[in-house]
Amino acid sequence: MYQRFVSLSIQFRKNYQHAKLDDITLLALLCWQVELGMTNQRRFYRFLLSLGFKGLPERSRFNRVSVNALETLQWVRFGLVHTVIPNPRYTIVDSFPMPLCHPIRNHRAKRLRSIANIGFNSTKIQWYYGLKGSFEVTNQGIAVAYTITRASIHDVNMVATLVDQYPCRQILADAGYLSRKLKAQLAKEGINFWAPKRRNMHRTGIDDHLLKRDWRQVGSIFSRWVSLFNPEKNRAHSAEGFQTRLEQCLLVDTINQIN
Template identity: 40%
Template sequence: MSHLKYTAKSHHLQWSLHQLSQICHHFYQNYCPDSFKHRRNVGLAKISDVSLLVLLLLQAELGITSQRHFYKICRLFPCGRLLERSRFNRRSRQLVWLVQLVRKAMNDRINPDDIAIIDSFPLPLCQPVRNQRASIFKGKADIGYNASKHLWFYGFKVHMLVTLSGYILNYVVTAASVHDIRAVRDLISGCQQSVILADLGYLSHELKANLAQEGYVLWTPLRQNMVGARRHNHWKLMAMRRTIETRFSELARLFDIEHTLARGLTGLQLRLEQIVLAYNLSYFKFN
């Protein structure tokens, strides 16, 4: 006899809401500027910035893509009943810069690796059948090709810089048609890792030479018909580079990062910042 089974969504972070609140309070006190913490009439706010930051990270933890659906869940919490939906959305978007500031400040606290990995994944905004008539983010998004799935998509492309251990150092969002090479400059800005692993999409002698002048060693596999490809494409380096694909799979499985319901650039940035910060929390220990 078969029985219905409920499988809870497993996650690499098993913190309680109380622990998440302590972490967000630590972030707010250490990274938030005093001019913002002591701004005019901040004490009259119905919900504190810390509580709002907790809710934003909780949304990423639960993998909820709809802001409307998440607001209904927030109504179950005491702090969530204090704000109207429009006010909740506005204040959430006002904290984008704070979430980004916290994420960048955390980069200085990790143990620096010698190796970083770069790659990109698609962020489609509609089904492929609607590519030609989609109008969302018109002038910002366009049509690009997803080589791994062999299909054209309309939307954006997310480029990421990840350490060998899996920590996300930086990300850049471009239109879907932008080549991966064009995002490398912005992606590795301020990167402390000297060796950068990439796939065939970044194969460029000019790019490799330019990065060498800045102190970076760019490694990409060679095509099979190129001279010295068998010796250059060492299996250990190939295996290390493929670890970023595992990180992309985790982001898609745990946070559903490849799907977004955002209809504005600020909302899209907020969603990505939420996910990246929540994902990076697993690499820290808090007392």
């Protein structure tokens, strides 16, 4: 996958042959870290040393190299999404909160302050400090596009970004994405954007039960991701480190779903 999908400018970058840890071994280790459920990079490094793993760089250098693998992880995952995964019948758009601390510390938390803020979690009916992840997944349950924003950003504002990453002719969403302007804008691009209407809205006579059933499966997909990627236990202190950890989990999940 590395040789097939990763750009040659990355594979043969300057002094690549002098690296203590080659890219393919690093990718394998990062995927293994996800399978082991280790969110702490320092703990994972000590674990590798305890196994007698040789050829590792110094610990702080290993952490930097892992964070710098973000672009390589993205190349491999994008390659899988666009070449291996068949064209889906529809995609599902939804978001879920990524709290970085317990609610009691909302106004004292400092982690990732440059990109995080306080938002409302409508599922748990509580305010939280952290980020919001907006995702587009296929009917097979594979993530094909995502964006990470502040917790206070409205879900509707992220749809255009997701569609730019992975356009699909049929997109399902929940009632939080109801917007006539958005629906009309996507219709001009040949995209049918469906969201269930509220009880007080005019009914068209179309039976939406099947579409609602398909949309609800996104809940099980998100719970699967949370088991792999627990944002509350993510020790990253930079936006790049946070996203790298997320990319690790998405790549492992994509490979597992394809297999």
